[in-house]
Amino acid sequence: MAKWAMVIDLDKCTGCGACNVACKMENNVAIVDPDEAQSGRVMFWMDMMTSIEGEFPNIHARRVPKPCFHCDDPPCTVVCPVGATYRNPEGLVAQIYHRCIGCRYCMAACPFTAKSFNWYEPKWIGESSDVGNPDVSRRMVGVVEKCSFCAHRLQKVRETADLEDRPIRDEEYVPACMESCPADAIVFGDIEDRNSRVYRQSHNYRVFRYGEDLGVEPKVYYLARRTGT
Amino acid sequence: MKTKPPIDQDETLFRPIYETGRGFYVAFGILLLIFLWALYMYATQVWFGLGLTGMNEPVTWGFYIVNFVFFIGISHAGTLISAILRLSKAEWRRPITRMAEVITAIVLAIGGLHPILDLGRPDRMLNLLTAGRLQSPLLWDVTSITAYFTASTVYLYLPMIPDIARIRDRGGKLKWLYSFMAWGWTGTEHQKHVLNRAINILMVMVIPIAISVHTVISYIFSMTLQPGWHSTIFGPYFVVGAIFSGIAALMIVMIAFRKAYHLEEYLKEIHFRYLSTLLLIMSLIWFYFTFSEYLTGVFGAEPHEMQIIMYKFTGPFALFFWGMVFCNFVLPVIILSFKKLRTIRGILIASIAVVIGMWLERFIIVVPSLANPRLDMPTGIYIPTVLEWALFAGGISVFVMGFMLFSKFFPLISIWEIEEGRTHGRKEVEERIHSYLPGRARTSS
Numbered sequence: 001m002a003k004w005a006m007v008i009d010l011d012k013c014t015g016c017g018a019c020n021v022a023c024k025m026e027n028n029v030a031i032v033d034p035d036e037a038q039s040g041r042v043m044f045w046m047d048m049m050t051s052i053e054g055e056f057p058n059i060h061a062r063r064v065p066k067p068c069f070h071c072d073d074p075p076c077t078v079v080c081p082v083g084a085t086y087r088n089p090e091g092l093v094a095q096i097y098h099r100c101i102g103c104r105y106c107m108a109a110c111p112f113t114a115k116s117f118n119w120y121e122p123k124w125i126g127e128s129s130d131v132g133n134p135d136v137s138r139r140m141v142g143v144v145e146k147c148s149f150c151a152h153r154l155q156k157v158r159e160t161a162d163l164e165d166r167p168i169r170d171e172e173y174v175p176a177c178m179e180s181c182p183a184d185a186i187v188f189g190d191i192e193d194r195n196s197r198v199y200r201q202s203h204n205y206r207v208f209r210y211g212e213d214l215g216v217e218p219k220v221y222y223l224a225r226r227t228g229t
Numbered sequence: 230m231k232t233k234p235p236i237d238q239d240e241t242l243f244r245p246i247y248e249t250g251r252g253f254y255v256a257f258g259i260l261l262l263i264f265l266w267a268l269y270m271y272a273t274q275v276w277f278g279l280g281l282t283g284m285n286e287p288v289t290w291g292f293y294i295v296n297f298v299f300f301i302g303i304s305h306a307g308t309l310i311s312a313i314l315r316l317s318k319a320e321w322r323r324p325i326t327r328m329a330e331v332i333t334a335i336v337l338a339i340g341g342l343h344p345i346l347d348l349g350r351p352d353r354m355l356n357l358l359t360a361g362r363l364q365s366p367l368l369w370d371v372t373s374i375t376a377y378f379t380a381s382t383v384y385l386y387l388p389m390i391p392d393i394a395r396i397r398d399r400g401g402k403l404k405w406l407y408s409f410m411a412w413g414w415t416g417t418e419h420q421k422h423v424l425n426r427a428i429n430i431l432m433v434m435v436i437p438i439a440i441s442v443h444t445v446i447s448y449i450f451s452m453t454l455q456p457g458w459h460s461t462i463f464g465p466y467f468v469v470g471a472i473f474s475g476i477a478a479l480m481i482v483m484i485a486f487r488k489a490y491h492l493e494e495y496l497k498e499i500h501f502r503y504l505s506t507l508l509l510i511m512s513l514i515w516f517y518f519t520f521s522e523y524l525t526g527v528f529g530a531e532p533h534e535m536q537i538i539m540y541k542f543t544g545p546f547a548l549f550f551w552g553m554v555f556c557n558f559v560l561p562v563i564i565l566s567f568k569k570l571r572t573i574r575g576i577l578i579a580s581i582a583v584v585i586g587m588w589l590e591r592f593i594i595v596v597p598s599l600a601n602p603r604l605d606m607p608t609g610i611y612i613p614t615v616l617e618w619a620l621f622a623g624g625i626s627v628f629v630m631g632f633m634l635f636s637k638f639f640p641l642i643s644i645w646e647i648e649e650g651r652t653h654g655r656k657e658v659e660e661r662i663h664s665y666l667p668g669r670a671r672t673s674s
Contacts, residue, residue, distance in 0.1 A: 040285030040609055051605040062605065075454050081367035082356040101356055102279070102349020105367055107289040109453040113602045117289065117349065119280035141278040142349025210604055214454055 002168070003091040004149055005191035005219040006178075007201040008065055012185035015063030019046050022180035023067075026150060028132045030122030030139070043116040045147040046177050065186070067177065068093060068114040068147035069210065069218035076106035076115070085144070091219055092149055100143040107144060111211050112218075115146040149188075150175035170196045191219070239647060242640045245490050246396065249637065252489075257633055260626040267623020270616045271346065279349050281616050287602040287609040290595055292617040293347035296624060298446055298591045299474070300340030301374070302467070303584070306475025307333030308381040309439040310507075312432040320658055321503055323650045324495040327643045328486070329479050330385040335631040336478075337381060339624050341374045346620060366452045369445045377435075377442045384431045387424065390414050391645040403638075443471045450594065457526075457537040457598035466518045473511040473557070474587035477580040480504055482632065484577050486641055495642050498573065505576045508583065509565040516558045537601050541593055544600075545610065549589045556586025 023029065023046035032041050049064040070093045077085050077093060084100040087093045107115045121141040124132060132138065135152040139145050157173040170189050178186040189198035201207075206223040274281050284291040307329035314322035344367070345351055361368050394414035397407035414420060447467035450458040460466075480501065487496045526534050541550045561579040564570045600609040635641070 036280065040287070041280065042286075049605045064605065066604070079365050079367070079453065081362060081365040081371075082353075082360040083362050084356075084360075099353070099356055099360060100350065101353045103344065103347065103367060104289040104349070105365070105449075107286070108455070108599060111454050111603050113287050113604070113606050116286065118278070119285075120278045144349075216454075 001089055001192075002190040003192045003219070004070070004154075004173075004188070005091070005198055005202065005221065006067065006070075006149070006175075007187045007198050007204075007207075007221045007223060009185045009187070009201070010064060010222055010224040011206070012183045013063065013065065013181075014183050014185075015048070015050075015061075016182065017048055018180045018182060019065050019177035019186065020044055020048050022046075022176040023147070025128075025131075026133055026136070026176035027148070028124070028136050028138050029116075029145075030118065031125050031128060033123075036119070041117075041119045043118075043122075043145075045116070045145070047114075064222070065177070066112070066114070067149075067175075067220060069112055069216075069220045070147075070149060071211075072217035072219060073215065075214075075216055076110045079105045079109045081105065090154075092151055092154075093146075094148060094151065095143075095145055097137065097139050097143045097145065102142040102144065104144060111214055111216065115144050117144050118142055239644050241491060241494060242642050242644050242647075243396070243399070245636050246638065246640065247401065253633065253637075257630060260630045260633075263622050263626040264630065267619045267626070270619040271623075274346075274616055275351060281614060283611055283613045283617060285609065285611070287606065288596060288599045288611040290347070290599060291611055292613050292621060293343050295588070295591045295595050296621055297340055297343035297347070298467070298595070299588050300336050300343060300624060301443065301446055302471035302474045302587060302591070303478045304333045304336035304340055304381075304475070305439060305443060305468075305471035306479040307331070307336075308377075308384055308435050309333075309472060310476065310479065312384070312435045312439075315428070315432050316436075318661070320650060320654055321500055323646045323654075324492075324642045325479070325483070325500060325504070326388070326646070327385075328482055328641055330381065330388075331632060331635050331641070332475070332479060332482060333381045334378075334385050335628055335635075337374070337378050338631075339627055341378060343624070344370070366445065366448045370449060373438070373442045373445045377438050380431065380435050380438050384428075384435050387427055387431065388643055388646065389639060390424065391416065392640050392643060395644060396639075440468055443468045450598075455598045456531070456533045456601075457541075458594075460522065462518060462522050466522065469511065469514050469518055470587055470590060473508070473515050474584055476504060476508045476511060477583035477587070480508070480576055480580040481584065484573060484580075486632075486636065490636070490641070492642065495647070501573055501576050502571065505565050505571060505579070508561065508576075508579065512558055512561045512565070512583070519554075519558075533601075533603060537597055540597050540601055540608075544597065546593065546597060550593050553586050553589035553593055556582040557590065558586075 024031075024044065027045055029043050029045055032043055036042075045067065047066045049062070049066045051062050053060045053062075070087075070091060072087070072091060074085075074087055074093050077087050080086070081103060082099055082101055084096045085093065085106050086096075102117070104117055107113075107117060118139055118141050122139055124138075133152075135156070153175065154173050157168055161168045161172070168190075170193065174188045178188045187198050187201050189196040191199055191202060193199060201223065202221045204223055206225055207221050208224065209218050209221055211218055282291060282293075311322065311326040311329040314326065345354060348354060357368070357371060361371075363369075363372075390410075390412055391414055393407050394411040394416070397404065397411045444464040444467065447463035451460055451463040453459060483496055483501070483504075487493060523538060526538050541547070560582045564575045564579040596611050600611065602609070
């Protein structure tokens, strides 16, 4: 069985934020009004971790795209009281919005702050309310949501592959963030397939993972000439 | 219609049931208003969503979880202390146990409801039964709290039966209720024997359940990987804190009702002196645990752990942290160590300080760890809104109202146990002392 994973090459990444926008549109992520967003209620499935170190003019800015890491041993799923978040056999950590009771224990347990909560009834302002992606269900107030590795795309791809009676080809199933990346910094695929690009990239000498010391086995790999960048 | 109750030796204890002053109605009315306000605020939260609270990302838990831990902690006063005192045959327990058990029953109900306030979808609460995962520490909590609530309400009710029978026999109001609740008690030898057995079994059972409850609550935090939470000391640390705040709350209640219902004859200074010794010991144990927890953190100086500890010491909640140390350790130890300061008023001040300090401790445990996420994520801040304060005030008002209502239907001090102390206790203690001393005991038991 496939095990889906992602590699993000930080040496290629320009920090443009196209992945954030593409993700938001693809997954019908609600648009939070600016005041609320300022007070920490902003919703991103693909977040942009930004930090600036040093004093002007000697500053060192870091922009790191951060989706859910889809840990192989997820600390969030073990604490869920109702099984509304779980890890499926292909390694995708999924959410069941209609079962979630909104206790936010998974958010407290996630070491990477990957999850978002619907503090209010989610809104899609203006045109965005008419152009939603029909493949992704809209969430309701009071539930937790997060990056799904665009699992709805996997369903479509699998249907076609099954019809044609063949395995899913490498990079046939890719999430919206990878598709939109102008620098080709994001690579996605089956990490157990030795011929896939994601497998080769994840064995690059520049590779590192966040939270590797926690034993949660994240499936998002980063490439950078210096670790920690 | 109303028959005049016969004059009893313990008439003072019956009086609140039959006579209600104006002060009671005024106080109850104010509390009821606070409660209705809280209810209205909660309705708005259900309607609009948790966005009305001050919680955000990364501080996804706030007042509700803090108060949940706090209230459950207070509820430890009762049943646990009462069971330990009964088990150790402490004669001075007699006027205290009932109040302690009432605190447990009421506060546990309030605290147990707090996680529901915190839910984003309270309408789906029953998913816990249909889709519950016993692997989740939250389910452990649901289980142990329901077990504790069941055990402690039964443990409150059983020793009340002889007193309820007394009220039934006096006649007057609500005869049907007391007849029903007295369960046909007439005070025969057989009934007494059965009752004592039941109480003995329960008091042994209730102690491990009580300890498990607060241990499991600490597991909610310590089972995660978050720095500041992921600590093995948390189980016993929470239990110690719970008993600590519980004794303080018990003494506040005792002092308040002693004044309101003129119970000076029953709750004497000696009772407070004994309980305050317990409070002093718990304060020192609490400090020992806190000291160990922070010293190991600071000495190891793991960067992320250190970030949270420094945030607690010097960050936006530093006042809370140092306030906690002052209220839980400095002030109570100073007051309770000197005989001159250890008056009823001094004990009251120390107890109030401890209750506030323990609330601050719960806050300092929950919020700073969440506010400092891993990776390069920005530090969060948490400012509770009026809604959260309203529900906090509502919780406290329900507690006081519950206690006031209880006092209007049942005696706050176990009358039959006081009587038993008068008739049997003295002889028993004398025999017991003889059995401690060298030489043959006078009677075989």
